[in-house]
Amino acid sequence: MSIHGYLFCERCKVNPKEVYGPFGESCLEVHHCKTTVSRMDEDHVTDLEDLQVLCANCHRIVHKELREQGNWLNY
Numbered sequence: 001m002s003i004h005g006y007l008f009c010e011r012c013k014v015n016p017k018e019v020y021g022p023f024g025e026s027c028l029e030v031h032h033c034k035t036t037v038s039r040m041d042e043d044h045v046t047d048l049e050d051l052q053v054l055c056a057n058c059h060r061i062v063h064k065e066l067r068e069q070g071n072w073l074n075y
Ligand SMILES: [Zn+2]
Pocket: 009, 010, 011, 012, 013, 014, 054, 055, 056, 057, 058, 059
C-alpha cells in the first residue's frame, strides 16, 4: 500500500499526487477484495491482501467487472 512512502492506485499505478497535486490522494479508495458473507465466518482475517488501494476510476471499473462476471468470490 504505502511501501514507497506514498499511496498509488494498484491497478493503473497512478500516483495521484503527481497527477492531481498535493491533495490527489483523496481520490484513492480502499477496495475490499473479499466482502462476501460466506467467507467471513470461516477464515475472516482481514489481512492486507484483502485490501486494494484503487483510484476512484479503477474502483468503479473493478466493481463493474465484478458485477458483469457475477462472481464476487474469485476476486
Ligand atoms: Zn487507478
